[in-house]
Amino acid sequence: MEQATIAVKNVSMSVRKAAAHFAVPKSTLGDKVSGRSDLVTSPGKAPVLPQNVEEKIVKTVITASKCCMGISCRQLFARTGALCKRLQVADAFRNGVPGKGWFRGLKKRHPELVIGKPEKLGNSRARMLNPGVVEKYFQDLGELITNMNLANKGHLIWNADETGKQFQHTPVKILSEKGTRNVVSRVSENRTNTTIMACVNGVGAKMSPIMIVKGKTSASLHGFKVEDAPEGTIRGYQESGWMSHELGERWFRDVFLGQCGPERPQLLIMDGHSSHETLGIIELAIAENIAIFCLPPHTTHALQPLEVFGPFNSAYNHACSDFLSENSLNLVNKWSFPSLFTKAWNAGLSVQNIVNGFRACGIVPFNSSAVSHASMQPSEASDAILKTTSMDNTNLPTTTRPSTSSPARDDDSSSSATVTAPPTVVSRVPALADASFPPTISSSSSFASATVTTPPSVVSRVPARAVASLPPNLSSSSSCASATVTTPPTVSVSIPVHDGCAVPFSDDPFALLDLITAGRIDIVSADGEGVANFPPMPDSAQSQCDVENVWNNAIQRIFVSPKPEREAKPVECKRYKTCHRLLTTNQILEEKREAL
Numbered sequence: 001m002e003q004a005t006i007a008v009k010n011v012s013m014s015v016r017k018a019a020a021h022f023a024v025p026k027s028t029l030g031d032k033v034s035g036r037s038d039l040v041t042s043p044g045k046a047p048v049l050p051q052n053v054e055e056k057i058v059k060t061v062i063t064a065s066k067c068c069m070g071i072s073c074r075q076l077f078a079r080t081g082a083l084c085k086r087l088q089v090a091d092a093f094r095n096g097v098p099g100k101g102w103f104r105g106l107k108k109r110h111p112e113l114v115i116g117k118p119e120k121l122g123n124s125r126a127r128m129l130n131p132g133v134v135e136k137y138f139q140d141l142g143e144l145i146t147n148m149n150l151a152n153k154g155h156l157i158w159n160a161d162e163t164g165k166q167f168q169h170t171p172v173k174i175l176s177e178k179g180t181r182n183v184v185s186r187v188s189e190n191r192t193n194t195t196i197m198a199c200v201n202g203v204g205a206k207m208s209p210i211m212i213v214k215g216k217t218s219a220s221l222h223g224f225k226v227e228d229a230p231e232g233t234i235r236g237y238q239e240s241g242w243m244s245h246e247l248g249e250r251w252f253r254d255v256f257l258g259q260c261g262p263e264r265p266q267l268l269i270m271d272g273h274s275s276h277e278t279l280g281i282i283e284l285a286i287a288e289n290i291a292i293f294c295l296p297p298h299t300t301h302a303l304q305p306l307e308v309f310g311p312f313n314s315a316y317n318h319a320c321s322d323f324l325s326e327n328s329l330n331l332v333n334k335w336s337f338p339s340l341f342t343k344a345w346n347a348g349l350s351v352q353n354i355v356n357g358f359r360a361c362g363i364v365p366f367n368s369s370a371v372s373h374a375s376m377q378p379s380e381a382s383d384a385i386l387k388t389t390s391m392d393n394t395n396l397p398t399t400t401r402p403s404t405s406s407p408a409r410d411d412d413s414s415s416s417a418t419v420t421a422p423p424t425v426v427s428r429v430p431a432l433a434d435a436s437f438p439p440t441i442s443s444s445s446s447f448a449s450a451t452v453t454t455p456p457s458v459v460s461r462v463p464a465r466a467v468a469s470l471p472p473n474l475s476s477s478s479s480c481a482s483a484t485v486t487t488p489p490t491v492s493v494s495i496p497v498h499d500g501c502a503v504p505f506s507d508d509p510f511a512l513l514d515l516i517t518a519g520r521i522d523i524v525s526a527d528g529e530g531v532a533n534f535p536p537m538p539d540s541a542q543s544q545c546d547v548e549n550v551w552n553n554a555i556q557r558i559f560v561s562p563k564p565e566r567e568a569k570p571v572e573c574k575r576y577k578t579c580h581r582l583l584t585t586n587q588i589l590e591e592k593r594e595a596l
Contacts, residue, residue, distance in 0.1 A: 005032045005039060047105065048084070048092045056552060057083075058110045060559045068126045068378030069561055070118055073103060079558045086554055121301075121378060128298035129371075130379035137296050137303065137580045138368035144293060144582065145366055148265050154202025154364035156266045159357075160256070160276075161306040162197045162243050163313070165341070166190070167332045169320035186324050188332040193241040196341070197251060198306060199268075202364030204351030207259045208232030210251050211341070214241030223334035230345050232259075233338075248275035249284075257288060264289040269363070271295050271304065277583050279592040285584045292583040302375050305357035312348025319343040381561065 004022035007013045008029065015033060019026035031037040047054065057080065061071050071079070081097040093102065107113055150156050171185035195212040209230055213220050215237040226235065234255060236247045260266055268285070270276045272294050285292050295303050319340045324330050332340065355364075362370025581588070 001029065001032060002039060004029050008033045047109070048089070048098075048102070049080075051109075053555070054106065054109065056555050057559065058106070058113050060555055062113065064559065064561075065116075065118075066374060066377045067381040068121055069381045071559070073115065077103070083554055083558050086558070087550065122298070123382075124298040125301055126378035127382045128296060128379070129302055129376050131373075131376055133296050133299065133579065134303075134371050134376065135368075137299075138362065140580060140582075141293065141363070142366055142368060144291065145267070148267060148291060150265075150267055151366065154358065155205065155261075156263055157202045157358075157364055158199055158256075158260065158266065158268045159201075159305045159363075160197065160199040160268060160270050161300070161304060161309070162195050162273075163309045164193045164195050164241070165313075165316060166193055167337060169317045169332065172317055172321045185321065186328075187320075190333065194337070195238075195242055197243060198309075198349060199256060200306060200349065200354045200357075202305075202355070202358045204354040206349050206354065207255055208234065209345065210234040210236060210247070210255060211338075212236045212238055212241060212243060212247060214238070225335050225338050228339035228342060230342050243273065243275045245275050245278045245280075249278055249280040252281045252284060257284065257290075260290075265291060267291050267293060269293045269295060269304075271300050272297050277588075277592075279589075279596065282583055282589055282592060286589065290584065294581050294583055296580045302371050303361055305354070305361050305363060307357060307361075309348070311350075311353050312344055315347040316340065316344035319347075 001022070001024050004013075004018040004024050007018045007022075008015055013021065015030050016026060018024075019029045028037075032039050049057075061076065064071055077098050081093060084092040085096060093099070145151055145157075167188040167190040169187060171187060174183065174185060176183045192214050194214070197210045197212070199207040211229065211233055213224070213235070215221070216239055218237065220237045221235050224235070226233070232255075234251070236250065238244050238247060256268070266289070268290055270292065277292070277294065282292070284290075301307060320332050323332065323336065323340060330336070358364040359367075360370060362368060
């Protein structure tokens, strides 16, 4: 079509010849040439929402997913419907909610928007992995590595961690007939947990593992074919199958000190589990010139190299699936587990996986910018807003409100009411969606006056409240006027009246404060002088108000979750419990001894 249009405009062909030559409809080509329709258009019905509004929605949805506040398709439909309802877009969707057809069109217009299955991320992990914690961690870790002269000695930097495995594995994907509703795979019925502790260094070497089974006596170790386990594996038992203080000290003494080599000093990085910081381990580490550095809590998914347990777990699932598919009589039990564990150990904890783990965490080689900003974005959703404690109530901020026209009518009516508000003055109010108030008020609107008494006190923030909508007439543009609002002890408020009745919003003072702060209600003196409705709207050429701000505010209100609040008061923080720390210090040693 574009080539045909160019040919006609260059007078090289007529419309008829160009239509026949380029195989395009003659009438459509004529419309393109004459300018009755745009040269580049999309087939089908025009989208319900403007292009810039869709772009804002898509951008907001993508940003929410990066901040661990992702929106599902169902939520997107509901919030888009609420957005159109609030902005009074008439007959936007059937039943007021968009459907799958609208979503398919949205994805075609915005191919960057896709549906993905999120990974699990706990609230504590989302909050703790933030720029402040990560920056301080790398600063202290870098100083420690420099002071110990370990910058180019990756073989002396170790990381230890545990993982739990069950006899019942997660089946791998298998081939089946298309359309089959139920695809099953055999697994063990035993879900008993077995803990595996590994220790690796920055050049890819690994120590012998320790295998902890569930049991109260050594009889629980019977039945394991230990000769098939990795070389040097140490066995232990514990009532719940997890690492204990005694087993942790045994591992440090028999495995770590026995296999780390004679060079000193060395650095061992671990998480803050209680079994890693017992008095016995700290005393042995100080005596052997081993520095134990504890990672910040709830950040190991990004800062711990032994997250290579991911490949280890995948290798274990494949080993179990292969073993069970070899013979229908094969079972994953105590006898077969050591051999399956060995296959996963060798495949998952390979030299390349270990080296990549240390590099990704910025430890070997040291790189303080290894943790990407995207991995810390989930913490932004929980960033708290501090409350203020004082404010001069005589200097309230200037507000801007849209202007409306209200011609006099014979049937205009007015009434008065008195409302007493609690002693509060707003110091900061969150962005309000202009959708609750159309940019223009119909000519049938009238106003009533009310008196509000507000003794001067302070609150820092008023939560957003649902307020009744004004008359439904929307305009594509409206004028904006600025007015400085002050707060005398008694003020008068202009309240809209529609069809002879005051708008039935609640007498909740917070709702009134929302209205006042949004600039939708006039505030005048208590003596009644100067009571005025919204001023008449000027000419459209001079009254263009940015309607896009109305949509943006509504999108921000509906699609973005508000941030939490917290009091700006000093909190006594025990550093050794809430952040990374060096365990092999005299201070920690004395604290452990005093706790006995």
